[in-house]
Amino acid sequence: MAFGQKLEQLTVPADSRVARTRADVARSALAVLTQEGSDALTHARVAEIAGYSKTTLYSHWPSKIDLVLVALDALGDMPHHEATGDLRIDLIAELKLFRHAVIELRLDRVLIAMSQWASVETVSRLRDAINTNAQRPVRQMLEKSFQGPQLEAAISMLAGVVACPSLMFDTVPSDDVIEAAVDMIVRSD
Amino acid sequence: MAFGQKLEQLTVPADSRVARTRADVARSALAVLTQEGSDALTHARVAEIAGYSKTTLYSHWPSKIDLVLVALDALGDMPHHEATGDLRIDLIAELKLFRHAVIELRLDRVLIAMSQWASVETVSRLRDAINTNAQRPVRQMLEKSFQGPQLEAAISMLAGVVACPSLMFDTVPSDDVIEAAVDMIVRSD
Incomplete structure (x- = not known):
């Protein structure tokens, strides 16, 4: 050696x-x-x-x-889905990728660790950059149909469908729940 | 002494x-x-x-x-709003109380700590009980209008409006964003 x-x-x-x-x-x-x-x-x-x-x-x-x-x-770029232009299909695909990253990469633990040390300025800046980057594709998809408070609400709500069950109960949503969530957002367009 | x-x-x-x-x-x-x-x-x-x-x-x-x-x-019972029977008003009031608890009690840090040690069985059971309890009022309000995957999606989405900005960016949503979120859910009823 x-x-x-x-x-x-x-x-x-x-x-x-x-x-x-x-x-x-x-x-x-x-x-x-x-x-x-x-x-x-x-x-x-x-x-x-x-x-x-x-x-x-x-x-x-x-x-x-x-x-x-x-x-x-070492996080690198999160995998993203190639957009088809159909908002419903594209949002469902992004949420399933997010769910996959929670299961396979334990992205929920990365989120927790970043929050845990966010009182340190360098961690908090890096966390903001990583989370902004992770949300970018969904933001870009939604920007065509929503703006202002509605856009911000829709982004947090879609993130919440995967993030909340994993952070609060250590579970992930089924396909049905992901689809129901996207339908509620898309229908209110 | x-x-x-x-x-x-x-x-x-x-x-x-x-x-x-x-x-x-x-x-x-x-x-x-x-x-x-x-x-x-x-x-x-x-x-x-x-x-x-x-x-x-x-x-x-x-x-x-x-x-x-x-x-x-020492967490005790989270403060809850007395329901008026108007779904929109009651959901907005509950989300504002959740936001208040993040700002005043740093409930986001409690969530993080519970997730962080959730590999320990006793912590994970207590966390599930605390989070189930915290979500109960919103679940009871939504159960009158939603069921199945739509109910689960709506609960996670509303939790996400407050939880995601605080856990991901250390910010809380404005009144406008909370109201837009509730409107998207209530409208899809």
């Missing part, structure tokens, strides 16, 4: 090594956060999963907040 | 002393959770705020989870 690392230092430029370490740690930190919860997100645990020393971790990401921030790095 | 405590032990029955200690600690733990966040919820901090020794705290509430559970004890 030590030999492998030395050999690598001779052949890989420093910049790519740093970038790769960062990507490895980000992926591992996100995995700990979503699979084991925010209390498990410690330097020791991330070091273990990522296969780096605790010293390496502490030198690049000294605080717990740094681990949270680097984990969010 | 020590003298006061001894005197009190002679005059107050043991049961009421235990109940009072529990109530003091519950109130203090909830205050730390909502005002300082879940990371601040430690035995040392709650002991300081409640005015008891750390030893007393550890002996009754040995783990961090016990502190979470006792904090939830």
